[in-house]
Amino acid sequence: MKAFSRKLMLVLLALYATGAIANPPAAFEGRRLYVSYCLLCHGADGKGDGPLAKAMKITPADLSTTIRSRSDTILTRIITGEGKQTITGRERHNLLSEAMPEWKEVFDDAQIQALIAYLRFLSRKKHDLMGDPEHGLELYQKYCQVCHGVEGDGDGIMTNLIGIMPMDHTNPNETNSLDNQALMSSILDGKGRYMPAWKGILSQSDVEALVSYIRLLSF
Ligand code: HEC
Ligand code: HEC
Incomplete structure (x- = not known):
């Protein structure tokens, strides 16, 4: 029981770290x-x-x-x-x-x-900011941070729980190698087993905002 509540404490601490005290990049x-x-x-x-x-x-x-x-x-x-x-x-x-x-x-x-x-x-930058990063930040914290991490380097809380490896958004070589359209399709259609498809949940302009926010994570 003791060990369990300690674990729970750690999870709660980690959740707290992913939410309230996150500093924007x-x-x-x-x-x-x-x-x-x-x-x-x-x-x-x-x-x-x-x-x-x-x-x-x-x-x-x-x-x-x-x-x-x-x-x-x-x-x-x-x-x-x-x-x-x-x-x-x-x-x-x-x-x-x-x-x-x-x-x-x-x-x-x-x-x-x-x-x-x-x-x-x-x-x-190799690609322009196509949407509003301010809106992107809100959406990112709400939907993406659990896997991609507070700073976007792919160490979100979910990765410990189910052992997945999201893309590292803080690596400019990785993000610069994909144009806006490619990032948008990955977000809308999902990728691999664990990157969910957001079509139907997020609008076109939501996804444009997210792509812009992601571009700022690597600088
Ligand atoms: C359940 C965990 C999870 C969530 C939630 C999640 N992702 Fe991912 N994401 C992943 C994983 C895992 C990959 C790596 C997929 C692969 O390459 O097989 C990935 C990859 C990506 C990629 C790179 C795709 C490419 O073409 O290489 C982008 C961009 C991305 N995610 C954006 C987002 C955005 C934006 C959100 C929030 C709306 C989000 N992700 C939410 C797990 C997640
Ligand atoms: C009122 C207009 C004005 C504003 C506002 C302004 N700048 Fe400038 N900035 C200039 C001008 C004019 C030059 C070129 C000066 C010269 O050639 O003598 C310059 C030059 C620079 C340079 C030097 C470029 C180089 O490498 O030679 C930098 C860096 C710079 N600005 C950054 C900024 C930043 C950051 C801000 C906002 C915090 C800012 N500027 C706001 C007018 C402005």
């Missing part, structure tokens, strides 16, 4: 911040074509290409506005002008890291 959090603070100038895809871009004397950078060569440390300096002249250790005044706002009073360290994760997503 960094790139997901970063997208939220990006949409509110950066999209206006840098545009939805980071290409520097946001609604305010035309009004600016200095064109906002195309982040989908420029940030590839920049380390996290440099990006942190650029975003916070600290060290505009020390970007490469040399004097490069024109690299960043006053036109890029300084955000050091606005974001804490975790938020800067989240923003950087999303910038990495923008520069490395």
Whole structure:
């Protein structure tokens, strides 16, 4: 009896861990911040074509290409506005002008890291976000987390109970190798023995939202 209740306790703890205290993935959090603070100038895809871009004397950078060569440390300096002249250790005044706002009073360290994760997503993604990841997060926590795990790496509570191995959604090679259509079909039609078919339970736009959310799990 004692052993049983201990086991139950562990299961409950694990369930608690999959639910209430789940933190959204960094790139997901970063997208939220990006949409509110950066999209206006840098545009939805980071290409520097946001609604305010035309009004600016200095064109906002195309982040989908420029940030590839920049380390996290440099990006942190650029975003916070600290060290505009020390970007490469040399004097490069024109690299960043006053036109890029300084955000050091606005974001804490975790938020800067989240923003950087999303910038990495923008520069490395092979497939566009087709739906609304915010809606995707809700659906994922409700229907998918039990198997795919809180962070999407495939260690959900159900995997211990019935010994299954879901796809690791945090591996960008795995998820990038599948286009949006392929991910949608797997979700709608199911796969193998244990990946259920969600047709009839989830709508087309639900599945698009889920695919978008899954794409953000690997950054
Ligand atoms: C008011 C418009 C504006 C907003 C809002 C804005 N930026 Fe910028 N950003 C710019 C401009 C303009 C540049 C290019 C500056 C230059 O070339 O001197 C730039 C450059 C950058 C660069 C450097 C690109 C590179 O690698 O050379 C990064 C990174 C960047 N912005 C990130 C962000 C992030 C993250 C946000 C949101 C938190 C943001 N920006 C919000 C205007 C903006
Ligand atoms: C009962 C456990 C379970 C649940 C619940 C579950 N999955 Fe899966 N999922 C799996 C397993 C197992 C695989 C691996 C299937 C295989 O490759 O044979 C998988 C694979 C996948 C794949 C990869 C398919 C491919 O083409 O390789 C995607 C995408 C996916 N699941 C999305 C979801 C989404 C979205 C949800 C929630 C709506 C969900 N899963 C819910 C178990 C589950």
